[in-house]
Amino acid sequence: xxxxxxxxxxxxxxxxxxxxxxxxxxxxxxxxxxxxxxxxxxxxxxxxxxxxxxxxxxxxxxxxxxxxxxxxxxxxxxxxxxxxxxxxxxxxxxxxxxxxxxxxxxxxxxxxxxxxxxxxxxxxxxxxxxxxxxxxxxxxxxxxxxxxxxxxxxxxxxxxxxxxxxxxxxxxxxxxxxxxxxxxxxxxxxxxxxxxxxxxxxxxxxxxxxxxxxxxxxxxxxxxxxxxxxxxxxxxxxxxxxxx
Numbered sequence: 729x730x731x732x733x734x735x736x737x738x739x740x741x742x743x744x745x746x747x748x749x750x751x752x753x754x755x756x757x758x759x760x761x762x763x764x765x766x767x768x769x770x771x772x773x774x775x776x777x778x779x780x781x782x783x784x785x786x787x788x789x790x791x792x793x794x795x796x797x798x799x800x801x802x803x804x805x806x807x808x809x810x811x812x813x814x815x816x817x818x819x820x821x822x823x824x825x826x827x828x829x830x831x832x833x834x835x836x837x838x839x840x841x842x843x844x845x846x847x848x849x850x851x852x853x854x855x856x857x858x859x860x861x862x863x864x865x866x867x868x869x870x871x872x873x874x875x876x877x878x879x880x881x882x883x884x885x886x887x888x889x890x891x892x893x894x895x896x897x898x899x900x901x902x903x904x905x906x907x908x909x910x911x912x913x914x915x916x917x918x919x920x921x922x923x924x925x926x927x928x929x930x931x932x933x934x935x936x937x938x939x940x941x942x943x944x945x946x947x948x949x950x951x952x953x954x955x956x957x958x959x960x961x962x963x964x965x966x967x968x969x970x971x972x
Contacts, residue, residue: 729892732782733757733774734801735792736765738858739817741772743790746865746896748773757782759793783808788888791849792817795837796825798844805847813885815892816841816849819914823948834937838879838909850880850889851909855919856898859960864922865897875925877903877912877932899925903932911935915943917971922964931971943970 729752733740736758748754754774758765762776769776783789783804791798795818805814820828820837831840838851853861856876866873876898880886890900903912912918917931947970951958958966 729753729787729888730785731755731788731790731892732777732784732786733790733792734779734782735790735817736768737792739853739856739861740790740792741768742858742861743792743817743853743896744769744774745772746861747892750895752895755782755786759797779804783812786812788813788815788892790815790817790853791841791845792853794818794825795820795841796828798841801845803846805845808847813882813888814845814847814849815852815889817853819854821914821944821948832941834910836907836910837913838906842906848881848885848906850878850882850885851903851906851912852876852878852889852893852900853896855912857920857960857963860920860922860964861896867897868894868899872924873899874922875899875901875928877901877918877928879903879906879909879912881906901925901928901932910937910940913940913944915940915945915947915971917968919971920964920967921971946970 731747731752732755733744734757736756744754744756755777756769756774757777757779765776820831838849842849876893878890878900893900911932916935
């Protein structure tokens with residue numbers, strides 16, 4: 729596939745690396761311009777482009793930018809064909825993004841993103857830590873392979889996203905519609921807990937929409953008040969414990 733990725737941080741760059749390694753043609757863009765990521769793009773087998781170029785002549789667009797910055801992409805999709813799959817990997821954190829009343833009021837993050845950019849999105853790769861994505865993907869069929877939730881309204885677009893999740897080393901769970909995607913947002917049992925497929929299905933089902941923001945904020949407070957740096961496994965364990 730031809731894939732455009734907007735966002736060259738930990739998640740965006742890792743997705744570019746993994747998808748290019750699987751034979752996909754990847755264009756990578758960031759907010760600073762292609763000159764700032766030429767070396768990175770060359771190293772991972774992608775092409776550094778502008779944000780405008782990233783959405784042209786592609787089959788899939790992956791948005792891997794801070795949540796609140798989706799407002800900057802209004803109009804970017806006006807000329808993009810409707811059959812191009814748009815995947816959002818972001819999460820809402822009020823301490824970073826500022827308070828967004830609609831999301832605080834219960835609107836699923838993916839729905840809000842869709843409204844900002846004027847296109848329906850598929851929610852994927854948002855419920856995984858960067859180190860998990862980088863280091864813990866495994867081949868299909870591996871026992872206890874980590875699974876990731878994928879939510880969206882268009883069945884074909886969601887199937888494409890699930891195929892790409894598998895290509896990055898993880899089982900993909902169909903987690904329902906975009907309106908259901910709150911079940912994989914921060915503070916839920918499916919979020920960054922490194923579960924295999926059967927356990928992830930149970931975690932998605934067990935999510936509590938009212939508790940999730942409280943869990944998210946409590947977890948961030950825990951992270952910020954630690955006297956020593958947390959390991960990756962510490963973070964996974966805290967996510968699991970808080971939402972158990």
